[in-house]
Amino acid sequence: MSDDKINMNHGAGGEVMANLISSTILDNITNKSVNGGISLDALDDGASIPLGDYEIVMTTDGHTIDPLFFPGGDIGRISAAGTINDVSVMGAKPLAISNAIIMQEGFPIEDLDKIMKSLNEACEEVDVAVITGDTKVMPQDKLDGIVMVTTGIGIAKKGEVVRDSGLEVGDKIIITGSLGDHGMSLMSFREGFGFDTDLKSDVAPMWNIIKKALDVGGVTAMKDPTRGGFANAINEMASKSGNGIVLEQDAIPIRDEVHAVSEMLGIDPFEVANEGKVVMGVKADKAEEVLEAIKSEKYGENAAIIGEVVEGDYVIVNTPIGGERILEAPIADPVPRVC
Ligand code: MG
Numbered sequence: 001m002s003d004d005k006i007n008m009n010h011g012a013g014g015e016v017m018a019n020l021i022s023s024t025i026l027d028n029i030t031n032k033s034v035n036g037g038i039s040l041d042a043l044d045d046g047a048s049i050p051l052g053d054y055e056i057v058m059t060t061d062g063h064t065i066d067p068l069f070f071p072g073g074d075i076g077r078i079s080a081a082g083t084i085n086d087v088s089v090m091g092a093k094p095l096a097i098s099n100a101i102i103m104q105e106g107f108p109i110e111d112l113d114k115i116m117k118s119l120n121e122a123c124e125e126v127d128v129a130v131i132t133g134d135t136k137v138m139p140q141d142k143l144d145g146i147v148m149v150t151t152g153i154g155i156a157k158k159g160e161v162v163r164d165s166g167l168e169v170g171d172k173i174i175i176t177g178s179l180g181d182h183g184m185s186l187m188s189f190r191e192g193f194g195f196d197t198d199l200k201s202d203v204a205p206m207w208n209i210i211k212k213a214l215d216v217g218g219v220t221a222m223k224d225p226t227r228g229g230f231a232n233a234i235n236e237m238a239s240k241s242g243n244g245i246v247l248e249q250d251a252i253p254i255r256d257e258v259h260a261v262s263e264m265l266g267i268d269p270f271e272v273a274n275e276g277k278v279v280m281g282v283k284a285d286k287a288e289e290v291l292e293a294i295k296s297e298k299y300g301e302n303a304a305i306i307g308e309v310v311e312g313d314y315v316i317v318n319t320p321i322g323g324e325r326i327l328e329a330p331i332a333d334p335v336p337r338v339c
Pocket of ligand 1: 045085086223224226
């Protein structure tokens with residue numbers, strides 16, 4: 001593979017992509033922040049523009065998922081949920097999205113209709129409007145199916161935006177549900193298991209859960225563990241905060257079906273994308289209350305406290321047999337075109 005050309009790893013959410021972003025993308029942009037808000041350089045889930053007593057949060061996402069329809073969702077649902085979640089994990093109430101659609105000539109209108117219905121359904125779940133968009137078509141041999149680009153906008157009171165860098169020593173780590181469902185279901189679907197499996201993508205908008213947690217209080221950091229999976233998200237949260245994290249493997253929820261497929265395919269469920277999960281840091285004295293609030297919401301029933309923030313430089317996992325291992329960020333997500 002030539003070093004001066006883009007390869008699939010450059011879009012896979014790991015170290016290779018991070019290097020491309022810092023060297024070629026960030027370095028070419030001179031103005032990366034407005035009114036002292038969260039900047040492009042922060043590489044957080046979204047950025048912000050402080051205005052009066054509020055902060056506008058903005059994020060954008062391109063969706064290239066293959067296949068377009070998969071167990072548990074489709075490109076429409078993931079386009080809405082992915083963008084809504086990036087706004088929500090900033091602690092901002094998502095208000096609206098835009099949606100740009102680029103289609104291949106010959107794309108079935110019936111499929112577009114299904115995709116738009118499920119995009120709308122995901123927006124309705126959390127009361128988000130679709131207020132602007134764009135529609136383009138490319139010649140048949142120039143594009144594979146459909147690509148969708150969504151931009152999300154949300155609002156938070158000034159000073160209440162939650163960063164992915166805010167973990168402090170002693171905070172508990174909460175995950176809102178089981179890990180690896182999206183990546184593993186997509187992978188098993190591609191491997192030919194089709195829709196005849198209990199394994200489904202978790203793709204869902206998470207604002208209602210996040211709102212409950214924020215209402216309890218004590219949330220210090222949030223991130224949605226999408227490309228690169230939980231392993232990438234938790235390492236980013238640890239390193240941005242300058243702390244270590246100790247996790248209890250026994251406490252981390254993973255479905256039996258996900259375990260089975262991951263062993264069959266040799267893929268680590270910690271390294272594949274989740275599309276309906278949030279990793280949270282919460283003050284220790286609020287953690288139980290936040291956990292109960294999350295569990296009472298749809299999509300939150302399997303939430304768990306899985307570890308805590310410590311002084312140190314690594315993410316360590318205590319194994320059930322009394323050992324420990326370092327959990328590293330993956331070089332790239334092992335499953336391409338997951339979102
Ligand atoms: Mg994100």
